[in-house]
Amino acid sequence: MGDTRLAAFAWEPMHCAAYGILLLPLLSFLINGLWLGRKSARASAWTATVLMGATAALSIIVASGYRDHILTAPHLFPARAALAFEHTWLDFSLGSGAVLSARLGFYLDPISVMMVLVISFISFLVNLYSIGYMKDDAGAGRFFPLLSFFSFTMLGLVVSSNLAQTFFFWELVGAASYLLIGFWYAKPSAVAASKKAFILTRLADAFFLMGLLAVGVNAGSFDFAHLNGPEAAAALNHSVGAGLVTFNLLSLGTLGIYMGAWGKSAMFPFHVWLPDAMEGPTPVSSLIHSATMVVAGVYLTARLYPLFSAAEYTLRVVECTGAFTAVFAAAIACAQTDLKRILAFSTLSQLGLMMSALGTGGGGEPGAAYTASMFHIFTHAFFKCLLFLSAGAVIHAIHSNDIREAGAGGLRKAMPRTYWATLIAVAAIAGIWPLSGFFSKEAILHAALANGRYGALAAGLCTGALTAFYMARYFFLIFHGSAVGSRAPHDSRATHAQEAHPVREGALMTLPILILAVPSALIGILGKGFFTGTVRLWGAEGGASAGVSESALPMRHASSGSWLPAVATVLALSGAGIAWYWYAFRKNGAAFPDRRAPAWYRILAEKFYIDEIYLFLAKRVASKWIAAPAEWTERNIVNGAFDWMTGAVKRLAFLQSIAQSGQVQAYIAVALLGIYLLFRFTGPGY
Amino acid sequence: MNVRDAFFYALCALLLGLAVLTVAAGNLFRAALALLGVLLCTAVLFLLLQAEMAALAQVMVYIGGIMIFVLYAVLLTSELGGRMPAPSPVKMLLGVAVAAVALGFLAGLAQKTGAGAAAARARMHAESATKESAASSADAEAGVNIASLKTLGQKLLDPKGFLIPFELISVLLLAAMVGAIAVARQGGAGVRGGSEPGAAAISVKDQGGAGAAESRGAPP
């Protein structure tokens, strides 16, 4: 593509709408946070929802403007990207006349427009849902401004025109998630979870910052339009360091940036924060998992995809972490009993799938990989949001997170709409034709196959089977699991609570669920053509622009992988069938993690003891061998030296203060003698 | 040594004796009276040195004004018959050292200056002898008073002379008067706090206001 200067695009309604998309959620945050939230929680809830709805409408304007004016514009063809607006914020001189600019812009390209649509739409529905969900919460006036802020930061992130803006909003997303995960700040577990999320992602962000500085300074620009061009990759592709320690700057920089995505998207070693983030209110979990926060990592990787695809080593890391996390998290999800934790691990697994899809792009078909990953982000946002909102409705009804208690209540009869919505979402995530998940998963598997990444392909198939199993288990335990539930120790309490609060599906909470069920079911079929026809091309150009692949990128899966959908479907159905046999047909609950459970099951239920290993590392190893000696040094050597110095100064000062006796006559005597000496030695000729 | 010289030396002896009494007297009132004597002797010395104006000022301002003030302060603050404690040996040693150094230095200076002035005068005499134009110097030598009251008064009010310092002195005196009243008044009433402007002028330990200071009682 070569041309790194983006055309400034001026179709007036879209220009205004772009500003509105960023300003309306911010406005909602400010109005509700500073004023309305304290006055009336209800008014602030509706204000936030209406403003978010307006944002969604504006995003449709932007999307249609993009489709009509940019997608088809011949002069914009290679990049298919434009800027709705861009303002320079800070300029840094790099010496020799080069200037590194941090700008605030609104970048329009296929994936940013898609993400704006998804985020605003889902935020709106979550807001609507929260009106009912947070009705009885004392902190509701605090909740809605934060929710708006969360949406604002994520919108700002996806429309970033450059890495500096991305980083800015990236950190704001982290801060917003910290505030929302720890929303119930009186709960120690919520506070701990929010701290965990913040600190872990901060740790990763430190690498992100290093990476973006290395890339930005050496490529001479933060702008995506420049970084994704061939000049940037060429400028970065050289070794730095000396002697044995040399790095390829391109690999190092992209790896640093990927570390940020690694943490934000909770890939394997950083994954521990995401399940704990369930301590927040369910609408927050739903936002975090579907449209904001965790997909930011995948999005960032996709945003810099042409640059990444020039860095073979980084892509390999992306692929491996993604594939491993996908299988690892899916296995853990099979043994969890907390509703929201199951969903959390399923998100981890799906994110791993998206990452591994991006990573397979190194095999020569970057376009297919990129397209598949973005397609899956798109469909996943809808059915995961739907899953969480339905789970929230269930939790709201039974006042418990435990899947064994949910099974006791006969919720199938009491909440028919939630039942059907959950069924659709479960089938979608399991990849059952013709629901949305089927198509996006198939695209990912095809991408792996087309790129010759058989490891990632196997991981994808395995994840698909496991996903079908644990989602079916989830579904059957909640809605068909009466015999199992009666064994649960909290059963009596749950039943009691249920009697006190008869199960009821509030209209405000059901409406978003029903709305979401439609795209969860249909977006696959409808989006298939759109994504394969358009996004594939964008991805292809992204790859070509980085000089990785100059060849045309035909849809090879049609010829070589026709067996894939059949295999995937068989695997998914068999996984679901096993779950049905165990949890719905036999209803014996043999696989619950009680004393009779086999060892491997306990390991899964305890999430491979990763948290425990971290605690051990932090408390025993880091604390004993690093922190304790450091503390000793600090206390005895550093502080000792300073104490000695201050003591010496004090003693000197005391010596000097003896002269300051306060006796005026002594002062006079000294002054007179001083005058004498002055005259005696400096006087004129005496 | 003529009569004037003899009178001068007697006056000097008296002056120095009274000065010693001023700094050594055990009774404060007696010391004040000795100071009065010193000032009076100084005035006479000024007359002897043909400076009537200075002598008058000495008598009027010092003896008539300041000394009366000193006596008032003495009477207000101490028992008339009380004896002041003798200074400690250390302090006396310090005082003697200071005085000795000052005397030695100043006396040496006086000798040199006197000799220099005599030499300068001799030189001037020689010049006047050749040029026959040393009338004023001769007048001064002959005791003609050129610093009479009239000439001094004219000089004081002459814009090219000392008018500006003269006016400035009046401002200084006014400010001192106001300041003295403010300082002496604050703390006297006992009902006002230490927030008056004069409070900061007192560099003593307890500045927290008169009431607080008085309630604290005896000095530490």
Place this chain on the structure above:
Amino acid sequence: MNLTACLLLSAALFSIGAYGLVTRRNMIAALMSLELMVNAALINFIAFARFGGTHAGQGDAQAGSLFALFAVAVTAAEMALALAIVVAVHRQRRHLDIRELDGLHG
């Protein structure tokens, strides 16, 4: 009676005053010692006005007298303030012992 004699008298008076200023414990007594020192300075003024200095022998009798006059006025101002402070200190502390007035003690 010459310049040297007057300057010597002044030096002696100044030394006596300095001794008193350093040794006297009573504030008023110390102030009186200060007066002695000022007087020594005044004597110097008048002596130089009468006899002239080392430079060209141009003793300006009028300027010397006027300087003495101004010095007297300044001293009057200083004494007025000093004695006001003495009275105020006495009112607060009920004593005038300089040794006890060590608020500047370090």
